[in-house]
Amino acid sequence: MSEYDYRAIEQKWQRFWSENKTFKTEIDKSKPKFYSLDMFPYPSGAGLHVGHPLGYIASDIVSRYKRLKGFNVLHPMGFDSFGLPAEQYAIQTGQHPAETTTQNIARYIEQLNNLGFSFDWDREVRTSDPSYYKWTQWIFLQLFNSWYNQDTGKAESIENLKTEFSLRGNTQLNAAQDEDTPHVTADAWARLSEKEQHDLLLKYRLTFLSEAVVNWCPQLGTVLANDEVKDGVSERGGYPVERKLMKQWMMRITAYADRLLQGLDTIDWPEPVKEMQRNWIGKSIGAVLHFPLKGHPEKNVTVFTTRIDTIFGASFVVLAPEHEFVTEITTAEQLAEVQAYVAWAKNRSERDRMTDVKSVTGVFTGAYAVNPISGDKVPVWIADYVLAGYGTGAVMAVPGHDTRDYAFAKKFNLPILEVVAGGDVSKEAFAGKEGKIINSGFLNGMDVKDAILAGIARAEELGVGKARINYRMRDAVFGRQRYWGEPVPVYYKDGIAELLDDSELPLVLPDVDAYLPTETGEPPLGRAQDWKYRGEFEYELSTMPGWAGSSWYWYRYMDAQNDQAFASKEAIDYWQAVDLYIGGSEHATGHLLYSRFWNKFLFDLGLVNQDEPFKKLVNQGMIQGRSNFVYRVKNSNQFVSFGLKENYDVTPLHVDVNIVENDVLDLERFKAWRSDFADAEFILEDGKYHVGVEVEKMSKSKHNVVNPDVLVEEYGADTLRMYEMFLGPLEQFKPWNTNGMDGVYKFLRRFWKLFYDEQGNWAVTADQPTSAELKALHKTIKKIEEDVERLSFGTSVSQFMICVNELTALKTKKRAILEPLTVVLAPYAPHIAEELWSRLGHAETITYATFPTWQEEFLTESTFDYPISVNGKVRSKKTFDLKATKEEVEKAVLASEQVQKLLEGKPVKKVIVVPGKIVNVVI
């Protein structure tokens, strides 16, 4: 067999790798470790399209390269197999989500294996497998049994907190807790009933039950976390989302807000992702201020502000419509109007609010408050531009220096005061922070920055406010009223949420007769028969959200079979953190933030040894569809080629990209594609039908989905792997275009031919290589090494092509060149490399061969042509000895007759020599 028969080769080696467990990984302390992780996929029914494997190919190249470099590489794959689509499908078909999920996973594994990935399948995880979610539930228990101590800056056992309460109560405590936590002395704590003690502890636990305004999606029948809502609709399905007050399981991620923010500075992640997380956390430094209410001596409106320097310009106060004071302080005259407004604001959906941010609405309560610093009497208004969920749900309005307050004051004719010089408040708000404070008593003449500090100091001195750091991030809703997720391991005894014991895990998802809510509106788990704790108590009926199982899975890969712990200490100590994590940027504020949160929590408990789980993150760009169009002449069965369509009245139609090549339509296949096209007629250009092109999302309805299996069949996995890398930078979004795969395929065939003579006989010799051959080889080794280290895979493919072109021209058949080159190629095109490696006589797989080392001596030549430029313009060339020093080159240039002629006797200012590049004479 002397032809490059990729089908036979790829089949042979995929079977070999699988049968011999070539990629099985064990802890090996004699080698440095490398943990290379892909974001594990959700196994959807549609299977993989050509865009999905992009990141996997990149991480596989790195993994194979690192193995060749002597690293012990952990490169696993698994499935994020709980989730809504399987459940929606189950609702439609009645088929158990576990069944469809298993089928989909089987298909995914087959497709992945077709591409020759070096995964250790013995470490595969599935989040929906009870042996896996046992540990997801276990981590839930640990979170429930922990609270966050702000003084020590870490999570601690809830037992410490009980001790603290019985000794000192909670008045001295500096903990992450609910806003409405009451003060309790040690005595009072002792007098609380068991239920009351539980309720108080819930206000500290890191998973807790809480009455909160949540995102409720009626169509999906569940609540959603903030990151699962985009533009007021659900991320999955695009259904409208409402605000609703519900008792819910929550995760106290806000406890970690500051550490999540600080940690970003220590990790090698793309700046956009870090920035998105920073915005999501939304730290702002300011102050809270209490405004006493006229006529309510016991009440203060508390506002949060970052601009206390403008306090003298605060001419009114605005409450959110949901603010607790609204009903109490509204005067009789204003009552009707206020009630109408509150009702109207409540019924507006999230969507309405977001699309309608510009209109200014609000209403006066009739109440007045006192500016605690200036002493001015200011009216209290209600408006929905103030958000109940941020800060204190109330603001001091400074219309002169805030655009929203300005618009509001203009509309309702409220006073606008100028307290920072530099703008023109008769025209617009001046929100800038450069300028001197004016009209502000003791703050006059200060810079904004100084005035903020002085303002806070005065407020604290007067006891009317204090410095406060505020975060935009909210605690995450953790319960989902759905079936296909991890059951929350909780039961209710006398109204108290009790946890299952470690030994009772996993709490296995019960079977139900339908995947819909019960008649009484309970989640689907309410349908389970006899599903009671010890036959007595009701279980919690909500399940965990999709992100629960994915927030710790990289630890499970370290020790996937362990049934004593989520991973052994030995495995965690050895593998530590993920060295390279590749995945899409769509997880920036979801998975990647929750994972960091759980990791930090596990770190606090001493269960893991890394504060940050993913040292380096790379976002692979999504591959978009490249749709093709044909143009049908109206009311006919004639199709006109792209360039001529302007001459006709046409309707564009999506055409299957698989019957188009190089943007030319295959007419016969087109006729066969759909029966109504069987007798189609064509108006051609140069005898060809050119199709139109547009970039869109890859989807079935647009007929632009390219299936990797088809390309593997047609070109082979090695070609597809290299072509996906060749397509452009990994991080970049780009449309898929099958044109050009030929180029890579040709390269692999030419590579193969290097090992054979023209008659097709094995022709590798033991001859000594020439310096030209060595140069071609070492240049390539060097380039590939650099490229893999900086994840620039596209240019590697180019370099391989250059190398093969050079070796073909040199007619190289020498083992000393071809053997190391095969090893260098192996990470990119593992099948052909294995085959040639074995034909070269190696009994062992190439996987653990040694990556060759490049040597400088083969790369240099003794002489080099320098272009000589005068004032930056190239005038001549001269050959220099490369080993010459800069000074020697300078002298030689000045002495050169040619250069003297060019200079025409003008004096030389300086000579610039850039070794290997250029000599420039400046006159």
Place this chain on the structure above:
RNA sequence: GCGGAUGUGGCGAAAUUGGUAGACGCACUAGACUUAGGAUCUAGCGCUGCGAGGCAUGGGGGUUCGAGUCCCUCCAUCCGCACCA
């Protein structure tokens, strides 16, 4: 509105610290060969000009002997956040 990224031939793209812009591939053109193939090989291929040359990295300006790369400014496209006080 705020934040981030990107902009180079017909197309995908290279250019790692400022040093001969367009490597490599696709498409295209011409030629060779032939068991006529979706094969292989050779040459050409930014624009302009017969030519030496001139002009070219979204537009304009600047720093420099020298700028795709650094600075200022404007434009376009994409992404994220969005009444966050």
